Amino acid sequence: MSSQSAHAEGHAHPTAGTYVKIAVVLFALTALEVLAYEMAHGPTMPLHTVMEATLIPVLIVLSAAKFALVAMFYMHLKGDGKMLTSLFVFPIIIATVIIVMLMVLMSYWEVVH
């Protein structure tokens, strides 16, 4: 269990260039989020009806992508090995389960039983 990871980090260290690209992508994803929002709320916008119906899944996908990029690259989980990733992912799973279950139980979608 000890240092078979002869170098726990540092082997595949991203360059500054990679970080710049990630920053640009993050900015672009944010812009897309806002664009999706505007399209969903602006009756005169193109694809308005489609976006109105799919805004929430679209936003979830876009924000999940941003989340993953920051976690994997800026927080260096991609290069850091599985233990730290599990340490982050497991609570996120529990958190998501709790959020969804609470929404169901507190009639967020007005589910009739």
Next chain:
Amino acid sequence: MASSVLDHSHAPPAAKTGLWSWLTTVDHKRIGILYGASAFFFFLLGGLEALVIRLQLSRPENTLVSPDFYNQLFTMHGTSMIFLAVMPMSAMFFNYFIPLQIGARDVAFPRLNAFSYWVFLLGGLFINASFLFNAAPNAGWFGYANLTSPQYSPGPNTDFWFLGLQILGVASIAAAVNFFVTIVNMRAPGMTLLRMPMFVWMSFITQILLLLAFPVITVALVYLMFDRHFGTNFFIPGGGGDPVLWQHLFWIFGHPEVYILILPAFGVVSEVLPVFARKPLFGYTAMVFSGAFIAFLGFGVWSHHMFSTGMGPYSDAFFSLTTMLIAIPTGVKIFNWIGTIWGGSIQMRTPMYFALGFIAMFIIGGLSGVMHASPPADLQQTDTYFIVAHFHYVLFGGSIFALTAGAYYWWPKMFGRMLNESLGKVHFWLMFIGFNLTFAPMHILGLNGMPRRTYTYPEGLGFEMWNMVETVGSFVIALSMLVFLYNMIKSRNSAPAPADPWHGATLEWAIPSPPPEFNFAEIPTVASSMPVWDARRAAGGQLPEPAFHDGSGIHMPNPSIKPLIVAVGMFIMMISIMFTHADWPWWAMSLAGLAVMLYGIFSWAFEPAG
């Protein structure tokens, strides 16, 4: 018993004494003892509260105490037993034995460890200080909304409650980070995760539960604070809030909390049974995975505390299923414990009595628990003494019995003296008989309709006899505690204990009793989950007493007063909320506390750890 090769009365390395040495200690063993002593004190307080409750209930229409004081008694009894007794008693064992069992010299963050203790102590004293103002928490240990709203709880009682819990929560989370990192990162060479002692495994899972469950109640308590002091309506129907949301948030914490209370006990029993059956733990891997599964699934059962809130049949069915499911890994553990002792060479010593008692009592508690898992059945059982019976069987018959087994088992290691065996057996039988006298009849009373948290009951409902029996039982328990106390005090004069009085399997038995400050003269290398049994076998059945080492060349962390400073600063900052209605600016107190806290944090950060 190993023959002692060396004189046991070697001087301990540079013994530090005096109050200042305790205030600045960062030694996990000392911190463990501080937790244990404090926990026992609060346990006795909680027991006293129980005795008064039992006296009040011994006769119908009794007026021994006022109804309001009665509410304070049962609220504080529950709160104290859970947060100030069982959890810190577990913390005593986490502190003392996790580093020893993994072959480490201390925890990952010794000052953070001390900080956790001081915060816990301040929280426990604070919440009990409420009695001095006849304003102890009185809305139940789970503080249901909107009884806790300003309208229905205008006094400071509930403020003592939520603030006390908030303070205690900080201690728990800080300690959980510490033990989590310690177990992950400070294991001796060769100790893979699947070679750790079962107590360490169960403690590890407990730390994860603490980290994930406490934030939820932290937020819930913040919402309650805002409802009570800043005009919000999170749980107040008049302003659109939903009191049921409180129940959800509380029990999302509350259910993992009960696993936090029982898993360390499971771990202790898994240590004691193999040693006193002279047989390895049956099904090590299954024990690990069942513990992990219980913890994970424990986040999906919470609304079984809410079957009477009208969630609807689909929600009820879901939680009923998950609750019944969680009985399966628990059952695996019970069968594995039985498998451990089956065919073993049973040594009936006090720790074994309590461990066996645990198995029997926990099974009973588990059976009533599975009965509650059925919503239609629970609609009759909920809020009756049937529930009180259940949780006392699992928390007292379970946790307390197991922790007592741990106390007798590990006492010689911690204090260098054996507890008396005969007194131990008297303690056991009195506690066992007293416990069952007190709590078994509650099953009957509950099913016959006696409600929980009831101040009194009328004549003629058939409750009289069993209540009297229970009251007598509770005093038998109290008597057993006196025997225990006497045993503890008397042990100071008993012969010094050897390093390994019980033929233990794990690393703590390889070092002197009590251990030197640095624990191990040399960090051991392990090749299995039972390293001392391995060594014993390799040495032909006898191990010499560990050699004396004066600690030279081993560097231990420096003591520090900073953890106490930060704890005090944070405490002042938090309790300033008690004064939001005062005619002086309460926020000045918060700022003062914050200033002390920041000063403490910065000087801690820049102080060499040593």
Next chain:
Amino acid sequence: MSTVAHAAHPETTTGIDSRKVAIWAFIGSECLFFATLISTYLVYKGKSITGPLPADIFEIPLVTFGTAVLLFSSFFVVLALNGAQQGNRKKLIGWLTLTVICGLFFVGMQVYEFQHFYHKGLGLSTNLFGSSFYLLTGFHGTHVTLGLIWLSTVLVEAIRGRVPPQKAMNLEIAALYWHFVDVVWIVIFPVVYLMR
């Protein structure tokens, strides 16, 4: 593939510095903290008895700008960390200063936003929207502030020349906390502001 100087490997079972494991464990715990705040915001959505409601007062352009600033601050702190690991004091100080400035801007934006909402009639206790919104974003803002204090402390130490490559871990841990604060906002921004 850049070669980055790393501190001598810690003698830990996993080979990872214990402080790093600790901050990740704490971050895991904080996920549940914010999950509770977010859940409450969601379950109380649409259940306020009185206004104002999100549509009445949200100003998307301002918040979007703040979001972008916070995202860039995560980028800047990564560059600062690179500088620390390479022993490049100028790079470390320069990028870390930018990070702090971005963070201050974000907090400033939030303060302005809160004041603006208050003047439009959304107080803490006005309705469920106000209570759950202010507590969710307020706690996030508090975390940002604490992160700023932490990063500023490291910055001061860097300026005093006390953050050589062997001590880069101090910044790495602070940066992890900072990234987490950013990640929480990545969730809050769409959930609160865009999914109304």
